[in-house]
Amino acid sequence: MQQDQRQLIKKYLDILLRRKKMVIAGLLIGMAVGLGQYLQAPKVYLCESLIKYQRQRINPTQMSPDDIRSGTREVVATVSQQITSRTSLEALIKEFDLYATARSNMPIEDVVDVMRSNHIDIGSDRGDIFRVAYQGSDPKKVMRVTNALAAKFIEENLRFREERASETSKYVSDELHMAKEALDKKEAIMRDYKLQHYNEMADQRNTNMGRLNALQGQYQNNQDSILDLERTKVMVQEQISLRNELFAQQFGGISGGALGNSNLQGAHQAGSLLADVSRMRQELNNLQLRYTDKHPEVKRLKTMLKEREGEQAAMARQAEGDEEQRDEEKSVVQRLQDPQAGELKIQLETLGYNIDRLKKDRVDMENQIAKYKKWVEAAPVREAEWAALTRDYEQLHNHYQQLVAQNISAESAHSLEKAQKGSQFKIIDPAHFPETPFKPNFKKIMLVAVGLGLGIGGGLAFGLELINTSFRDPEDLEAYLDVPVICAIPAIFTNRERIRRKVFQVFWLVVFVLSSGGILTAAIYFWRKGMIII
Template sequence: MEQTLDLTKYIDMAIRRKWWIIIPFLLTLLGGLTYALRAPKIYEAQTLILVQPQKVPEEYVRSVVSTSVEDRLQTITQQVTSRTNLEKIIRQYNLYSSPGKQMLMDDKVALFRKMITVNVSHRGRRSEASAFSISFRGKDPKVVAAVTNTLASNFITENLRIREAQALGTSSFLADELNSVKKRLREKEEELKRYRIKYMGGLPEQLQTNLSILERLQAQLDQYNENLRDAENRKILLQQQIADALTASESRPDIPTGTARREGQDDLQAMKTQLAMLESRYTENHPDIIRLKTAIAKLEASRSRKAPAAEGDGAESSTPLEAQVDQTLKRQLEETNLEISRLKSEIADLNAQIKLYQKRVEDTPKREQELLSMNRDYENLKELYNSLLSRKLEAEIAVSLEKKQKGEQFRVLDPAKVPSRPIKPDMRKIALITLVLGLGLGGGLAYAVEMMDASYKDPDEVEKELGLPVLLTLPLRYTQRELRRIKIKKILAYSSVSIGFVASVFGILVATKGLDKAIQFFADFINRAGG
């Protein structure tokens, strides 16, 4: 009941102070209307760009662009919104160049950059960017749409340029590295070649050959040493035979023919004995055996020619036979000396060769270690070269992929359209704020005036204030004439306020829109109200 009485009290107060509520409320509405009409209208155009994946499967062609879409978008945004690019767009569309207002280019660029918004949309569990939107705000809806589409085109162009530049840069870097490694590989090959030429015959893979040659040379050296001992033995034997012949000749100067013949036979027998000894040790092709056989044959032939003469002249001296035998032995001694010299020379050569091959065999572990180190470096360079070559080929394919625009691309899904409604000012928000502010201002003024009025409004206030009971209340009584006058005043008051409000609205429309548009606005409003 108390709540009902309180509500009635406030309703009565509002009725008594209605003009304090209505006038501020209408003035607030006029102010809100003025702000809504005079505030600059800001339009926003938006375009949606799809991040289209690579058309060729990555199993066949791997892209060299490894940065994520978000990172690449940040880079592209910085480049697209750079001062140089924004100045081109500002000059192209003559932005922020109102006749009555001059702005510096720095201020235009800063304002232009502030009006651009880029939002990224994600998809999947890994939150990969699948699309992004570009929006721009401005006063002219057509210019706003055109600028938004230009920004989208710049984003697409810049993305293609960045991807192609990155692919070309990667390919160029790999080409430089490949040439460098190729040069080092050739140098290492030349080093290996020079090393193998320098130590040819002493390389690790020639160890078995060297051992075989060393064994063969050692066997040959043993054979030559044995031949040398035999030659020296023959030399001693020949020297002994020559000495014996000289001793016999000096002791018996006049020897009968028969005795000389017997001595010649003894020499022949000695040569045959020596031949038999050599044949037991060597083959028939041995040089000593061949020379000895030749000497025996010559001696036998000489004896056969001289035998008849010896029989006819028994007193003939034996001196020519002894001289022939001496000459034969001396010739054999000379040949034996030559053979000994030759064998010693060949033995010296063999010893030098043996030392050479022994040195090669001894140095084989060292050469093997050096070759192992050089081959390891060569194989590492070769592996690096093959790896770089493979990557270079992949980079060239990736460059071709980007040039043919088969890689990841930005594609306009929804181009920017001319906006039909401004986003600022927000008419709904302005209307709501105006209503709340008008009612609050009017109610506040009415309440303030009511509180300043010290008169009593009902009997309860009298009883509460004076502490005396009210025995009787008499309402105000008006005559018919007074009632008509009061009614006329109310009508005039309401009419005046309504006409004044409408006139104010018309004046505001004329001031902001012009007379023609104001008249058209009222005509449309009347038609809608009448319809």
């Protein structure tokens, strides 16, 4: 097997040696074509500028235009879109007079697209450092355009950040204004409602209940005081009647006795009736504290109280009718009354005054008790209304507080951007004048040309060898004829043939030397002229 491989390799080498002139010719032609292609290709120069994204170091906040967690690529991508926009690139093209030929043959939109897609390269290589590259045929313009693109990064970033900070601050300020209006409106409604129903609010219920209990206690004391004074008044009236009776018996005879008996009987009836009325009123007030006016016991007691008050009024009218008759009789008795009777009358008048005052106080206390009862009964209703009214107040207040904090942060961020203290781009390596073109690459072109020349020459050599039907080896002949070869005779040339072969070899050698020398000389010449850059 190894022997067969060696024979095959030897066969291929023999083919190359026999066809060496064709392979060398292909090599020379390839080198000449490669050199010509390099000389004809336009020179393209490339400039790069390194830019660093320097984050802000002064009080970064949530409202800053640049979130501290955002990556450099997002920021670079945003600013790159602005720099490579049609407006920006068209301004650069006109400023540096780029693509003059293309502009005369193509619309400006297509020229901008070519510049954006083929000639500008913006990429992030490592960390917060990225590069801006531009390529073109004029090295000076390439350098200037690259530096202009890098400067635009700084300019556009500052403008973009300040605009965004200003818009953010304005938006938050508007939201804060609307939230404040809504909160003020809500607080005004709550304030008016609380002022209107202050005493009926749930937080006043305990106070109202305490005041109501105190008033009920005072009312009970007032009733007791009135009853005591009424009893005292009845006793004083009885004493006065007894004194009058004694004086009547002593000085007035029958008339005085009749007057005394009549006064004594009327006093007893009036005192008994007054005690019943006071007792019924006290019971009615006690029942009203526990039951409503529709309760049967309350209704019954009210009816009885009206009857007793009617009897009391009738007795008062009867007493007024007999007043004239009594005046004449009393005039006689009064002239005969002793000083103690006068003191008792003064005491009786004082008791009447105090009773009237207590009754007036009782009416005031009844009104106050009714008022406090109304407030206590309305407390659950006001509590439900207040809960419905203040249901969303807490959310409005929290939202307002958040907007206040955001507005402060937004204004701080805006001031930071106006002072250019925020995150910004910084050129750490500006573009320099390109000494060598970026493309075409002489070494690559010549390597490709040599490879193609050798490939074409070798391919032709092997192709001609395949279509050649002559036998080169005895083994091929034996395999074809199936007859053993006894001996192989080398080619025998005549003198004329030898001379012709020698002339052909000399001619080929001259052509090879001249071609190689010409290619080498041309390469050295163009290299010295600066047209070939290695």
